[in-house]
Amino acid sequence: MADSVLLVDYENIGKVDLGAVPAGVRVPFFFGASQKSVPTGFLKAAVKLGERFVQIDIEGQGKNALDFHIAFYLGEYLARSPQSPCVILSRDKGFDPLIKHLVKRGFAVRRANSMAEALGSRALPAAAAPRGQGRPATRSDNAALLAEARHLIEGTQKIRRPRKRKGLVAVLHSHFSKKVPERELQALVDELIARGELSESNGAITYHS
Template structure:
């Protein structure tokens, strides 16, 4: 797995929530010469990253001085490990030509305005976060209502077929284990019976 380095333009972005940085990601914080103080709690969070944390102070003032430092270290990281994925956390648009040039040359480099842009949640994480938790009984009632509305001669006659139909009915949002548990509850309630591999419906 390739290394990921987050290069933070602290002068441009300001304080960020370092606890939101995914495990394994290295963080390089770039401070401008005019920045004399950094919030104590922020530095404490940064130091907790241990070897994953690096800080760079711009060696002098001037227009785009910090940007040049970031560009230099970006090149240094990619020279040491060309497969490294580098993310520049900055709202400065001046990095765009450099990033485009590096991408054309085959490097994995991009910019982000926020940590969420840098590390967007995976679709599965978003679904778990946004979808309301369903009680087992609710799933059973839903399945029962759906099956009752189906023509009797079109209802699945084997457990395997029933599981496949329920999985499709729930739009694949429930795991196979959940589907099997729902079928078990329908059997336990007497709504279904199973004999010799065949399902019988009692509704």
């Protein structure tokens, strides 16, 4: 089973609770050239993660140097394990066009502004094993689910649309007769967000159609 990946822009995020990282999540940690030290507690938590913690030091100064490194390593992880969910932990919205492109290509990638967002309702589970002996989901399957979800939302009066992510996932789960796993519905909502059709803030959903 492939690990999920949490790529951390430490230069942008600052304080990070590594103790909150669940099993099955690999954590590439990107340090800017100007970052010379980290708290002792952070180092202890990093040691506990063992090989799952990957320290990446950026050498030299340059505009967006750290961001380019994150994009490169993200591409490496996706090339080795295309099914692995990946989250970029950064408040830098400059990653969003790349993420939107990757989501359209069928990859499970998103950006989180905080550890709580990365590991909360849209948690970073370990990459899921194949479901039973059934046929694995294809990109055409995902496109059909996306189109159906979009049709459902657009056909619902705005005042009746779920205002929370949890409620939206529950509505989709019911609509698909509970045959689509929740993790796929969570990914579906992520894709709608990446496409700009929805936005989310602290679990609250805003619709843009």
